[in-house]
Amino acid sequence: MASAMTDAVLGDGKFAPGYKRLHFDGCSHGFAVRANAKDSQMRKAKDASFVAAVRWFRDHLYVVLSFLALGVITGLLMGVPVRLSYEEDIVPSKL
Secondary structure (H helix, E strand, O other): OHHHHHHHHHOOOOOOOOOOOOOOOOOOOOOOOOOOOOOHHHHHHHHHHHHHHHHHHHHHHHHHHHHHHHHHHHHHHOOOOEEOOOOOEEOHHHO
């Protein structure tokens, strides 16, 4: 089983950034977007997967946003135009 192999390679602290795989019994791939609200097991799994996703973004998204902001600031300091939209560039010399 591929998930068991992945757990063996990445689990138990072997992957420094962290690894956690959640499995919800009785649910197939994509259940969180196609859950049957009348099935209590599937509804609980969908709710749990939503909470897990929100926690992941809360815990990890700040790193992505920090690097993005650092790249924009560094680009502006170096005089590199930064494209914020398709209509307008911010060029440090024009600020």
